[in-house]
Amino acid sequence: MEHDHGLVGRGTELEALGALLTGAGARTVVIAGEPGIGKSRMLAELGRMADARGMLVLNGSASEFERDLPFWLFVDALDEYLRAARPELDDETRAELAHLLPSWPAPARETHGDPRYRAHRAMRRVLEVLAAETPTVLLLDDLHWADEGSVELICALLRRPPAAPVLLGLAMRPRQTAGRLTAALQRAAPVRLDLGPLTPEDVRELLGPGNTEAARLHAESGGNPFYLTQLARAGRKTVGRSTEDAVSTAMSDELALLDRDLRRVLEGAAVAGDPFLLDLVAVAAERDEPEVAEALDALLDRDLVRPTEAPRRFRFRHPLLRRAVYESAPRAWRVGAHERLGRALAERGVPPAGRAHHVVQAARPGDPEAVALLRAAGDDVLLRAPGEAARWYRDAIGLAPDSAGLWTALGQALGATGRLEEAREAFVRALALLPDDRIAVRVAVTADCAGIEHALGHHDAAHRRLTAVLESLGEAPSAEAALLMSAIAQDHLFRLEFTPALEWARRARATAGRLDDPRLVAETAMRLGFSTAFAGGTAEATAACAEAAALLDAQTDEQIGHSPEPVVAQLAAAELLCGRLADATRHAERALGVVRHHVPVMFWAGLVRAALGRLPEAAALLDEAIDVARSSGNRSLLGWVLMARSSVAASGGDAGTALVLARESVEAHNDPEKSLPGVWSRLTLAAALAESGEFAAAERLVVPDLDALPAPLRPAARALVVRCRLAAGRVAEAADLEPGSAAVALAQGRFREAAELALAEAGNGTVLEEAAARFLAARALAEAGDTEAAVRMLQLVCDLYERCGAPRRRAEAERLMRRLGHRRVHHRSAPASGLAGLTGRELEIARLVADRRTNAEIAEELFLSRKTVETHLRNLFHKLSVTSRVEVARAVERHDRDAP
Secondary structure, three states, X not given: OHHHOOOOOOHHHHHHHHHHHOOOOOEEEEEEOOOOOOHHHHHHHHHHHHHHOOOEEEEEEOOOOOOOOXXXXXXXXXXXXXXXXXXXXXXXXXXXXXXXXXXXXXOOOOOOOOHHHHHHHHHHHHHHHHHHHOOEEEEEEOHHHOOHHHHHHHHHHHHOOOOOOEEEEEEEOHHHOOHHHHHHHHHHOOEEEEOOOOOHHHHHHHHOOOOOOHHHHHHHHXXXXXXXXXXXXXXXOOOOOOHHHHHHHHHHHHHHOOOHHHHHHHHHHHHHOOOEEHHHHHHHHOOOHHHHHHHHHHHHHOOXXXXXXXXXXXXXXXXXXXXXXXXXXXXXXXXXXXXXXXXHHHHOOOOHHHHHHHHHXXXXXXXXXXXXXXXHHHHHHOOOOHHHHXXXXXXXXXXXXXXXXXXXXXXXXXXXXXXXXXXXXXHHHHHHHOOOOOHHHHHHHHHHHHHHHHHHOOHHHHHXXXXXXXXXXXXXXXXXXXXXXXXXXHHHHHOOOHHHHHHHHHHHHHHHHOOOOHHHHHHHHHHHHHHHHHHOOXXXXXXXXXXXXXXXXXXOHHHHHOOXXXXXXXXXXXXXXXXXXXXXXXXXXXXXXXXXXXXXXXHHHHHHHHHOOOHHHHHHHHHHHHHHHHHHOOHHHHHHHHHHXXXXXXXXXXXXXXXXHHHHHHHHHOOOOOOHHHHHHHHHHHHHHHHOOOHHHHHHHOOOOHHHOOHHHHHHHHHHHHHHHHHOOOHHHHHHHOOOOHHHHHHOOOHHHHHHHHHHHHOOOOHHHHHHHHHHHHHHHHHOOOHHHHHHHHHHHHHHHHHHOOHHHHHHHHHHHHHOOOOOOOOOOOOOOOOOOOOHHHHHHHHHHHOOOOHHHHHHHHOOOHHHHHHHHHHHHHHHOOOOHHHHHHHHHHHHHHOO
């Protein structure tokens, strides 16, 4: 049969695989085709070729009936190998692997930040470590059956491949593959091999010379290798039947030849899984292990099952054969087999997630133990694999449909996977089932539901929901009432209703003040500062922020980190909006230190860094936030961070990047224009369009009534409209909007006045705003004929942009200097391959980064604070012109390699 022969009819594909193996760096190949076309065989051939070249080959395969086992593809590929190899990994990666791999010995240690992103980063790091020793090939088969956790992880590896020679081989049926993975593959543009049917000549070669049935078998199988071999095994004609029916009949005939004992062992294997363990087959089939071992030897001889690299683990010859065996087993017996396996796994201490599949198949409606186990299984994997958690919550609901707790858990899991409409339905169902006396729970679920509705753009529905539950609480002050009032204030902000937002924020703060809860006071004060800043009340916003800061600064990092969304990060946002940049910086960096991979924290910290003129750091942080947001599947979060990253790109003069990101942000938000995310994302897109020279399109996007914008966004919006009108030659219209604008004065020929106005503006903004104002002043001075003063101003502008990490902006200033007859002499940052520009301490830290040390480990070894280490890292990032720790490590490696 096919497995005894070399591959036929696949010469072109084999050449392509050989070319991949002789290349360098991280690569991906996709092998696609219909069931039985030979995808697994081709993937196995890739592994054989890689192994012959001395590469490390790791294999994992998804299974049709075990789609709810989190990260199963990677467990199958890596668990046993890593248990034996014990590679040298950093503590953070080791701790994270304990959540992913059943046999990993390190104790699970919960750390802060997005768990899914941490899981993805840990697996990427593992592959980098393995490939640093030996080029690695990771083969993942049957992706059309992959669990959602594995799909998310593959997408993460496609977005950011390992920084090492890793070849990712993926096999799948295209029409059954998850849309999310298909989209990720389209963006990654891997090598793709679409396998077609064998030709009649291929079939004759495969079956051997002299086979008189080759033509018939080719016609009946359609050239499908698996179907062909099954029909050849049957040895009889199947005239008048479809190919699928013929193959099904052929497999049934093959299974009918087995005696009762062999058939029962094979059925036990089908229930136990694919791959399956010998001892679990014994449990499912109710046979002694020696009897099962003897039966498996017979099944191996008949090529119904095949061995794996593990001594007591086996696989079916083909997934379609496993399905045929499973579905042909008596249904009542299957239920009992699943029940036996569930009990046996429980006795062995297997956690709920490892038993849930069998419990689902055997549980009775209303079974409290089964419901509890399924709930526990979902809870265990919710943070890292919410898609699988949602499956188990649904299964539990099938047994106990009137559980408000299960519907709430389902809503949270669905929200985490980005299935927002389904999440909203689950929360609504939970609210309908909640007893009236469960006030605290009702408030929490209502807030969750309203948050989903905001993300969907249903701001009016969210508002009605929040106000209705607040009215049900009565007049007595309570923490629940204060939190609802804060949520309603934020709801009004989303709807651009600043006055009611301010009123509700004041009510929330007053209610909190009547309760003995400093944390609640801090949160409501922060919300008051946030609302007031958006409404334009700077003095009140400053006072509210100062009150919140005094309370939060007295709390420990551990106390702050226990909040799902750290209040200190929201405080940094409020301080940024009302111009308290130093305080915003302090609180944003503290929030990052406490909860690193939390998208809202990264969003505001990125904007704070951009306001400080630290553009490379802001870009690096927001790029990481985009990766986290994509991993989460939350389109709303993704829209926010894309918007911030576009703004940073535009600030640095990178018009192309700014435009691409801004357009995706608008698409991700999909919000009506009269909402905060809708207005802000469109304003960001307008800025990117203007940066690209599309001024008419940019002006059309800006909200006609500029006064309706949030106060912090109005100056930028007005300046943008002025810029668009001046670019179109509509100077009078620009002057009507901003008569005191330096840009308008320049356009009107009032050059000296324009320079004075620009210099006055330079002292009132961020470092980037100062640089832009001074550049405008230099232009005005040049037009006024004061070339010397203009050049001096441009030299200062170049220094400012150099400091900010904005080379495109600096180049604009240098071009103007050249037009004025001067050439700037400056020292550029050290190239990424050289370390000569680093101080001794910075070089020491760079080498520790290359050794994969974390900031905390570096601080401990050098007796420094973590803040000092972060400062040194910022400096060496700038000096080396890099944006990541990986690039620092590469710079150190190049330096050491090239050193005499």
